[in-house]
Amino acid sequence: MAKKKMKGVKLLELNEAYQKVLQWFFSRPTEKIGLTDLSEALRIAKTTARSVVAKLAEEGFLTIEPIGKLLRISFVHNHPYNFTWKISYNLSLVFSSDVLNEVHKIIPSPKTIILFGSYRKGDDIETSDLDIAVEVIGNEEPKIIEMGLLENFGYRKNVPVHLYVFSRNNVDINLFANIANGIVLEGFLEARP
Amino acid sequence: MTIRYKRPDAKDALSLVQAAKRQMDFTLTMDPSDDSAFTIVRNIYECFRMIGDALLVKKGIESDDHLAPINELLKLKVDTLRPIFLIDNLRRLMHNVNYYGYSPKKAEADDAISIAKSCFKQLHEAVMKEIEKH
Numbered sequence: 001m002a003k004k005k006m007k008g009v010k011l012l013e014l015n016e017a018y019q020k021v022l023q024w025f026f027s028r029p030t031e032k033i034g035l036t037d038l039s040e041a042l043r044i045a046k047t048t049a050r051s052v053v054a055k056l057a058e059e060g061f062l063t064i065e066p067i068g069k070l071l072r073i074s075f076v077h078n079h080p081y082n083f084t085w086k087i088s089y090n091l092s093l094v095f096s097s098d099v100l101n102e103v104h105k106i107i108p109s110p111k112t113i114i115l116f117g118s119y120r121k122g123d124d125i126e127t128s129d130l131d132i133a134v135e136v137i138g139n140e141e142p143k144i145i146e147m148g149l150l151e152n153f154g155y156r157k158n159v160p161v162h163l164y165v166f167s168r169n170n171v172d173i174n175l176f177a178n179i180a181n182g183i184v185l186e187g188f189l190e191a192r193p
Numbered sequence: 194m195t196i197r198y199k200r201p202d203a204k205d206a207l208s209l210v211q212a213a214k215r216q217m218d219f220t221l222t223m224d225p226s227d228d229s230a231f232t233i234v235r236n237i238y239e240c241f242r243m244i245g246d247a248l249l250v251k252k253g254i255e256s257d258d259h260l261a262p263i264n265e266l267l268k269l270k271v272d273t274l275r276p277i278f279l280i281d282n283l284r285r286l287m288h289n290v291n292y293y294g295y296s297p298k299k300a301e302a303d304d305a306i307s308i309a310k311s312c313f314k315q316l317h318e319a320v321m322k323e324i325e326k327h
Contacts, residue, residue: 108289108293108295109285109286109289109290109295109297109301111282112282137298137300137301137303137304138298138300139300186285187281187282187285188276188278188279188281188282190275190276190279
């Protein structure tokens with residue numbers, strides 16, 4: 001009975017560690033890091049970090065480069081996780097942050113709020129801006145509002161947020177196509193064939 | 194969302210649809226302006242909500258919020274000039290008006306009128322068919 005419980009705990013810990021490592025590399029795709037630094041940054045045991053990194057390397061998500069006795073771990077940019085799990089991770093960060101409430105403070109009654117750009121595609125890096133489009137009614141000229149910096153965004157710090165305010169009667173077709181291929185966070189984006 | 198079940202009532206449902214149609218016909222005669230925008234947007238939204246509510250009443254469902262009637266309406270298969278999902282944008286707009294004191298503008302009234310002209314007739318007919326079914 002006791003053995004079973006231990007197994008369950010270990011499995012959960014490993015899953016949490018697996019998520020943490022994935023998310024760390026989603027947040028810091030250009031960094032190379034050693035195993036000790038990684039386990040300290042994520043507050044997980046070094047042995048757990050080693051097994052998770054080995055698993056992710058086996059899945060092709062990470063590359064491990066031995067430098068003497070040390071390991072240098074980096075991230076494979078064209079791995080499918082970047083276009084699948086990373087997007088859902090970005091989306092969960094957007095929803096769990098206070099960004100949408102802040103958008104409402106600037107645009108009290110937006111028609112639609114859309115996540116587009118690099119965070120939507122999953123090719124965001126440490127310096128990427130979070131691009132959010134807001135559709136408003138009428139003929140308003142398109143404008144870009146710099147909302148400021150998001151202090152914490154997963155394992156990333158000080159992420160700049162840009163708000164693209166547009167009305168469908170007055171928007172460049174290429175910008176609209178880009179926005180329409182984003183992810184609707186709130187409201188309904190009307191797309192006409 | 195709370196849903197209570199009661200006896201299905203086709204007559205009550207029909208009254209709701211007829212009242213919504215009368216109200217919509219009148220609302221579409223109003224001139225949109227910044228001053229009339231609130232009344233126009235509210236009336237148009239209420240008309241959609243009422244015909245959605247009629248579908249629930251016909252099924253014997255009583256809902257105490259606005260989500261259920263609108264969701265019921267959005268399930269209908271109708272061919273409209275603009276997407277019926279825009280009605281949910283009207284619901285959100287009215288939520289902002291009712292709970293955050295937002296004041297709709299003429300452009301919003303114009304859009305609500307356009308949605309009404311593009312969708313209400315088809316939805317009204319589809320709801321009537323549902324109510325007349327035995």
